[in-house]
Amino acid sequence: MKYLILHIGFLLFCYAANAQRAGVVQNAAEASEAANAIIDGILGTVPGIISGGNAAGDFPPLSAGECAPDFNESSNSRMSYQCAPESECQNCFTNAKDKMNFFRRQLARLNCIYQNTKNFTTSAVAFGDGASGVHAMTAIAWQRERAKINASFQNLKKTYDTRYIEFIQGLKASLMEFDGCENRYGQGDWYQKSGFIYFEMMKERYKRND
Amino acid sequence: MAQPFTLNKNVKPVLLNLIPYTAKDTILNGKKNTTDVVQVEDTSYYYVKGLSIYQPVVLNISSTDVNNKMIIQIAKDNWKTPDKIGSLNSKGIWQATFKTEGSFGIQVIAPKKTIKYKIVVWVGNEPKKINMPSPFKEATAAPSKAPAAAKTPPKTKTTSKSKSKKQ
Numbered sequence: 001m002k003y004l005i006l007h008i009g010f011l012l013f014c015y016a017a018n019a020q021r022a023g024v025v026q027n028a029a030e031a032s033e034a035a036n037a038i039i040d041g042i043l044g045t046v047p048g049i050i051s052g053g054n055a056a057g058d059f060p061p062l063s064a065g066e067c068a069p070d071f072n073e074s075s076n077s078r079m080s081y082q083c084a085p086e087s088e089c090q091n092c093f094t095n096a097k098d099k100m101n102f103f104r105r106q107l108a109r110l111n112c113i114y115q116n117t118k119n120f121t122t123s124a125v126a127f128g129d130g131a132s133g134v135h136a137m138t139a140i141a142w143q144r145e146r147a148k149i150n151a152s153f154q155n156l157k158k159t160y161d162t163r164y165i166e167f168i169q170g171l172k173a174s175l176m177e178f179d180g181c182e183n184r185y186g187q188g189d190w191y192q193k194s195g196f197i198y199f200e201m202m203k204e205r206y207k208r209n210d
Numbered sequence: 211m212a213q214p215f216t217l218n219k220n221v222k223p224v225l226l227n228l229i230p231y232t233a234k235d236t237i238l239n240g241k242k243n244t245t246d247v248v249q250v251e252d253t254s255y256y257y258v259k260g261l262s263i264y265q266p267v268v269l270n271i272s273s274t275d276v277n278n279k280m281i282i283q284i285a286k287d288n289w290k291t292p293d294k295i296g297s298l299n300s301k302g303i304w305q306a307t308f309k310t311e312g313s314f315g316i317q318v319i320a321p322k323k324t325i326k327y328k329i330v331v332w333v334g335n336e337p338k339k340i341n342m343p344s345p346f347k348e349a350t351a352a353p354s355k356a357p358a359a360a361k362t363p364p365k366t367k368t369t370s371k372s373k374s375k376k377q
Contacts, residue, residue: 023246023247023248024224024245024246024247025245025246025247026226026227026243026244026245027227027229027242027243027244027245028244028246035242035244035330036231036232036233036242038244038328038330039231039233039242039244039330039332040233040234040238042268042270042305042330042332043233043238043268043332045305046268046307059266059267059307059308059309060307060308060309061263061308061309061310062267062284062286062293062294062308062309062310062314063286063287063293063310064293066286066310066311067263067311068263068309069263069264069342071342071343072343073343073345075347077345078344078345078346078347079345079346079347080346080347081346100345101339101342104342104345105264105340105342109262109263109264109311112263112311113311113312116311116312117312119287120215120286120287123215123287123288123291124215124287124288127215127217127288127290128215128217131217132217138217142217145217198345
């Protein structure tokens with residue numbers, strides 16, 4: 001009897017504990033429509049999100065030191081080309097420009113991924129170095145963790161270099177396509193006169209230098 | 211490195227899974243996460259990953275308990291150095307809009323035992339085209355309506371025609 005009372009008491013305790021336990025319910029399917037209505041309402045309060053074409057351009061970066069793509073180039077490296085608006089040449093140039101912009105965008109993002117990871121690594125290593133001197137065991141564990149963080153960053157450097165070559169070659173190919181349009185519709189030797197300077201500037205700008 | 215850094219092994223952030231979101235206005239299509247939480251610990255940790263710097267992010271945390279004095283901290287690199295700190299307004303809502311690459315962490319600090327709240331994350335699709343300044347000089351337009359090759363007929367053809375006439 002005593003055992004039974006203890007057992008019931010234990011079950012009641014477990015029930016009470018469960019009632020207090022943290023609950024995290026994600027993306028509940030039955031509430032999907034309601035959830036969408038909530039999101040619709042929230043987005044309605046965000047100014048300019050539709051007029052801005054859903055682009056993140058006007059949104060600030062989360063962290064003050066975070067890298068955000070910067071596409072501004074010095075006027076010295078800007079290129080010139082000849083094609084009147086609404087003329088036949090526009091198609092040719094537009095295709096080449098779209099490809100060029102794609103690689104500009106990819107290079108800028110790659111650069112940001114690298115810069116952000118570099119910031120993260122520097123900050124994590126500094127934090128760990130500062131915190132690990134408290135206890136000998138912590139120091140040993142931190143050295144292992146530190147080695148992992150550094151190895152991960154070294155891997156990123158290799159990935160960056162591979163992707164950099166891929167994107168810079170893509171950019172060159174799009175500039176050569178543009179050169180083809182110039183040869184066809186405008187003046188010859190466009191790449192030598194104009195595209196080359198831009199390409200060299202972009203090559204230097206995104207080359208990893210650490 | 212998909213979440214803010216910590217040496218504290220007790221910090222085990224919950225991944226907020228993003229699932230597709232289809233809006234009435236297709237421009238707002240993207241991904242979402244809605245999470246209902248009953249928190250009994252002092253602090254809860256969450257993180258969102260898989261973001262691109264070209265995607266807009268809206269993070270909304272709300273509670274029906276307007277007296278809920280919870281503190282919300284958003285961190286990029288380290289939980290101990292949050293990039294945004296806030297608390298619910300008089301309507302029980304806190305909201306942030308930003309862009310970021312990779313991931314970010316959300317920390318909710320409760321002033322009392324057992325608080326209930328809802329986290330909503332919306333991430334817009336990466337736009338196909340983004341506004342970027344032109345790498346070209348302004349005054350570049352010159353009239354050129356036909357391909358350069360088509361302006362002057364090929365010499366070889368003219369020669370063959372003139373030859374055939376002579377013959």
